[in-house]
Amino acid sequence: MSLPIFWFCVIALLWLGYLFLEGFDFGVGMLLPVLGRDNTERRVMVNTIGPVWDGNEVWLLVAGGATFAAFPGWYAALFSAAYLPLTLFLVALIGRGVAFEYRGKVDTERWRRNWDRVIVAGSWIASLGIGLVLSTTVLGLPLNEHGDRVGSPLAVIRWETLLGALAVAGYALVHGAVFLTLKTEGEISDRARRLALRIAPVALLPLVGLLLLVQLREGAGWTWVSVAVVLVAAVGALLRLAKGREGQAFALLGVAVVGTVVTLFGALYPNVLPSTLDPANSLTVAATASSSYTLTVMTWVAAFGTPAVLVYQGWTYWVFRKRIGTRHIPAVHVPK
Amino acid sequence: MxxxxxxxxxxxxxxxxxxxxxxxxxxxxxxxxxxxxxxxxxxxxxxxxxxxxxxxxxxxxxxxxxxxxxxxxxxxxxxxxxxxxxxxxxxxxxxxxxxxxxxxxxxxxxxxxxxxxxxxxxxxxxxxxxxxxxxxxxxxxxxxxxxxxxxxxxxxxxxxxxxxxxxxxxxxxxxxxxxxxxxxxxxxxxxxxxxxxxxxxxxxxxxxxxxxxxxxxxxxxxxxxxxxxxxxxxxxxxxxxxxxxxxxxxxxxxPMKMAAAEALCHSEKPAGFSVFAYGDVARPDCENVKSLTLPALLSFLAHNNFSSEVKGVQDLVPEYQAKYGANYPVDERLGELSGKPIDYVxxxxxxxxxxxxxxxxxxxxxxxxxxxxxxxxxxxxxxxxxxxxxxxxxxxxxxxxxxxxxxxxxxxxxxxxxxxxxxxxxxxxxxxxxxxxxxxxxxxxxxxxxxxxxxxxxxxxxxxxxxxxxxxxxxxxxxPPVPPEGDSDDGPDDGSGSGGGSAKSDDVLAFAY
Structure with missing residues (x-):
């Protein structure tokens, strides 16, 4: 396998990590007012992701940085073309990140309610935004021969990319509910399970729709397999969840993300960002890749860095493996 | 704009x-x-x-x-x-x-x-x-x-x-x-x-x-x-x-950055360090600028001695033009700067x-x-x-x-x-x-x-x-304040958990958002 192809796979892997991990913390944020009926319950929810959400987000930063390093042309074209959606996405990420840290720092109802709104809106907007950007890179943009967007700032907003936005948001919603089933106890856990089972058939539809769309338009023969894997894993996840096996359900949703990423990136290859104007303007893995020296350097860094990340992030999840319930939540103690 | x-x-x-x-x-x-x-x-x-x-x-x-x-x-x-x-x-x-x-x-x-x-x-x-x-x-x-x-x-x-x-x-x-x-x-x-x-x-x-x-x-x-x-x-x-x-x-x-740091228009040997200037520093020809100067200090800051020359903006500009060009390349993507002279200051x-x-x-x-x-x-x-x-x-x-x-x-x-x-x-x-x-x-x-x-x-x-x-x-x-009866714990260094000090016996988290 050539280095550019290897790095294309690494970037797919980083997206996989991001969607799987931040997917559930987006979901928890989106469901905050739905599943958390009072402040203590909402604190339970926030604390299931408290120690890990920031580490989850870094997967996206590294995906961005790795794209810059390995495929500068891809990074430049995609980020500048999706300027407005990315701006909104950044505002949402900033808001929710600060909100997690600040929501408990003043003990008034109003303070918490405002930050809760930021968390909910931020999680929705961010998951929709990242779905839009991901589906844009797969489905393409009107690009000229320099790799710059032609047309209006809203060229990235089409029904196909809106479907992509809903696909990620819907997935995050279900993934978050299953995560909460797994990580909380008592009433909240039951509520999360019932909610996941109720919404999943609708919430996962956009994802299925996106995959079929991509597969029919750009897919290869073998990517039918990964589409099938997503369908089987999603159905399996719901069946296991109904049986009270939320751990297995959560893992199966992970398998569904694997299938999703394989389908999307499999269909995308050998492009990294197709041009909808003229296939000759499409950005490809080969043409946008950095020099082989740069890719070699990055390969060494990734070879040592990635296993270490998996080990210590895995350790974090192990340290905070216990379920949390309302009885674990300490009294509020903040300056008066 | x-x-x-x-x-x-x-x-x-x-x-x-x-x-x-x-x-x-x-x-x-x-x-x-x-x-x-x-x-x-x-x-x-x-x-x-x-x-x-x-x-x-x-x-x-x-x-x-x-x-x-x-x-x-x-x-x-x-x-x-x-x-x-x-x-x-x-x-x-x-x-x-x-x-x-x-x-x-x-x-x-x-x-x-x-x-x-x-x-x-x-x-x-x-x-x-x-x-x-x-x-x-x-x-x-x-x-x-x-x-x-x-x-x-x-x-x-x-x-x-x-x-x-x-x-x-x-x-x-x-x-x-x-x-x-x-x-x-x-x-x-x-x-x-x-x-x-x-x-x-x-x-x-x-x-x-x-x-x-x-x-x-x-x-x-x-x-x-x-x-x-x-x-x-x-x-x-x-x-x-x-x-x-x-x-x-x-x-x-x-060199241009450092000449600009001094607003040093003409090369000086030795060069003084300007502590404070009044007048219009914006002009690269230094008309109208009066400056309170410490003699030869800039030469020291630049070259570790009190005698060498430090180049000024006006002498650097032609050097930059000779090396990197006097005009921007003609390129529509440069907009109105296309083909125009480059301001190196x-x-x-x-x-x-x-x-x-x-x-x-x-x-x-x-x-x-x-x-x-x-x-x-x-x-x-x-x-x-x-x-x-x-x-x-x-x-x-x-x-x-x-x-x-x-x-x-x-x-x-x-x-x-x-x-x-x-x-x-x-x-x-x-x-x-x-x-x-x-x-x-x-x-x-x-x-x-x-x-x-x-x-x-x-x-x-x-x-x-x-x-x-x-x-x-x-x-x-x-x-949180230590509860008044709370001497059941082992000594002063036991603050370890202390976020939830009041209730150590059950599983209350030491810290939670």
Whole structure:
């Protein structure tokens, strides 16, 4: 396998990590007012992701940085073309990140309610935004021969990319509910399970729709397999969840993300960002890749860095493996 | 209004803002890790209180640094896509390394540290503090290596119109970053030290005025103050020494920047250092400028002797024109600059005053630190009214010095975004005007500029509000009072869990959002 192809796979892997991990913390944020009926319950929810959400987000930063390093042309074209959606996405990420840290720092109802709104809106907007950007890179943009967007700032907003936005948001919603089933106890856990089972058939539809769309338009023969894997894993996840096996359900949703990423990136290859104007303007893995020296350097860094990340992030999840319930939540103690 | 101007304002605002949080995070992280180490080694509750109090302020600030950092990584691609394409082969690598090596460690171990008080052994928990604080330093190194490459490109060949990386070690070992890193880190410790000194001096002064003896946390503030002053002494000395070193390097690598720092119009031999100028510094011919000057000092700052020549702006311009061209290339994407003459002189008032304000605020901060050291010798606390206020106000000075330093160095390299290396590979430079995204409209960049500026402004208010609240509350704000009957626990060092002090028996979490 050539280095550019290897790095294309690494970037797919980083997206996989991001969607799987931040997917559930987006979901928890989106469901905050739905599943958390009072402040203590909402604190339970926030604390299931408290120690890990920031580490989850870094997967996206590294995906961005790795794209810059390995495929500068891809990074430049995609980020500048999706300027407005990315701006909104950044505002949402900033808001929710600060909100997690600040929501408990003043003990008034109003303070918490405002930050809760930021968390909910931020999680929705961010998951929709990242779905839009991901589906844009797969489905393409009107690009000229320099790799710059032609047309209006809203060229990235089409029904196909809106479907992509809903696909990620819907997935995050279900993934978050299953995560909460797994990580909380008592009433909240039951509520999360019932909610996941109720919404999943609708919430996962956009994802299925996106995959079929991509597969029919750009897919290869073998990517039918990964589409099938997503369908089987999603159905399996719901069946296991109904049986009270939320751990297995959560893992199966992970398998569904694997299938999703394989389908999307499999269909995308050998492009990294197709041009909808003229296939000759499409950005490809080969043409946008950095020099082989740069890719070699990055390969060494990734070879040592990635296993270490998996080990210590895995350790974090192990340290905070216990379920949390309302009885674990300490009294509020903040300056008066 | 042009995309270029709006994008530059956005980069300036977001970067200066981000760098208000960053130095405090870097300096304070390591100092908090040090405090916690002292607690783990001595079991003295004073150090636990210090860890908790300064750790809380650190977290309030850390969150802001993290979220504003995301914008930094994204806007290269969003607003500066031509730049990203040009330099990606080299510049992307340190950025990706920063993510893979530093951000992952930082975010993961910070989470473990915040929530791990009762889940980890004392030593493992302490190790987490060191892990994330050292990661902040690593992060600084990678991003400074990237910035230094823009200031002084090395480790490359020039093929097909783009620089290609040939040696990552040359990029990571660039003498520009070897100078910039100590200067920046020393600046970060200067910020953290002044923060410690200002707040603990204020606490001592306030309690002292109310009642001299009965402040149970007096030792906490006193230790924090001493720590701050001594760290400050070392940090300010290091800032000055590394700054001098960096300055000499800049005279070699970017003579125009340093001439602009002085608003030195004509070459002088020996050259004097202008302390203060009045009149119109903006004119590169220096008509109408009167300046208070220390003779021959600039020659020393540039070349370590009091006699050599320092080149002025007017003599450098023809040299730059001869080497890098007198006009911009003809390219429709340059807009109205296409084919026009290149102005090689940075905005002189910004560089001249930026340089002086950097040094000036740094010197004030250092002076206040020395004053605090003297006034609080052997456990004294001044009673004068102005002391508390002055202590708090002084906190702003190293922040300002840092900001002006960056504004100076980034404005001083204009019109280049990638400055040509005088002894490097030919052809590797880029004008800022060429760097901006070609496909992006003014409306888009203006939207993000307004959105981010408003958001950042709002968040600044919130952060200052929270920091103020926690500062005023002191130790009581971060550690719940020990229940009156609570001597069932084993001794004073058992603060370990102490977030949930009141109910140790059941499974209540030591810390929760």
């Amino acid at each position: 042009h995309v270029l101007d709006v994008a530059r304002w956005q980069f300036g605002i977001t970067t200066v803002y981000h760098f208000l949080m960053v130095p405090l995070t870097i300096g304070l992280s390591l100092l908090v890790a040090g405090m916690q180490t002292a607690w783990v080694r001595t079991s003295d509750p004073r150090y636990l209180k210090m860890t908790k109090f300064w750790g809380k302020l650190l977290l309030i600030n850390f969150a802001m640094g993290v979220v504003t950092g995301i914008v930094q990584e994204f806007q290269f691609g969003m607003a500066w896509s031509s730049y990203s394409r040009f330099v990606g082969d080299v510049f992307g690598a340190p950025l990706a390394m920063e993510g893979l090596v530093a951000f992952f460690v930082e975010s993961t171990f910070l989470g473990l540290w915040i929530f791990g008080w009762d889940r980890l052994s004392k030593r493992a928990h302490l190790a987490c503090a060191w892990a994330f604080s050292l990661a902040t330093m690593a992060s600084a190194y990678f991003i400074l290596a990237a910035n230094s490459w823009m200031q002084h490109p090395v480790g490359i060949v020039f093929t097909d119109g783009r620089p290609r990386l040939t040696s990552i070690w040359a990029v990571l070992g660039n003498n520009t970053v070897l100078a910039a890193f100590p200067h920046t880190i020393a600046g970060a410790f200067a910020v953290a030290a002044t923060f410690l000194v200002g707040i603990s001096a204020w606490h001592l002064w306030r309690k002292h005025r109310e009642s001299a003896a009965d402040d149970p946390d007096r030792k906490v503030w006193h230790s924090s103050l001493r720590l701050g002053t001594w760290v400050g002494v070392v940090a300010f000395a290091a800032v000055a020494i590394s700054g001098d070193f960096q300055g000499k390097l800049m005279f070699e690598q970017q 940075p905005t002189l008032p910004v560089t001249y005053w930026g340089f002086r304000l950097m040094i000036g605020f740094g010197a004030i901060a250092a002076g206040v630190g020395v004053l605090a050291l003297w006034l609080t010798r052997r456990g004294r606390v001044p009673r004068t009214k102005w002391f508390g206020r002055l202590a708090l106000l002084s906190i702003a000075t190293p922040f300002l010095a840092n900001s002006f330093g960056w504004i100076f160095t980034e404005m001083g390299r204009q019109p280049f975004v990638v400055v040509p290396n005088p002894s490097g590979v030919d052809g590797v430079w880029m004008y800022t005007a060429q760097a901006v995204s070609a496909g992006v409209t003014v409306g888009e960049v203006l939207t993000s500029l307004i959105a981010l500026t408003l958001l950042y402004g709002g968040l600044a208010v919130v952060e200052v509000f929270l920091i103020r609240r926690y500062v005023r509350a002191g130790i009581a704000g971060v550690m």
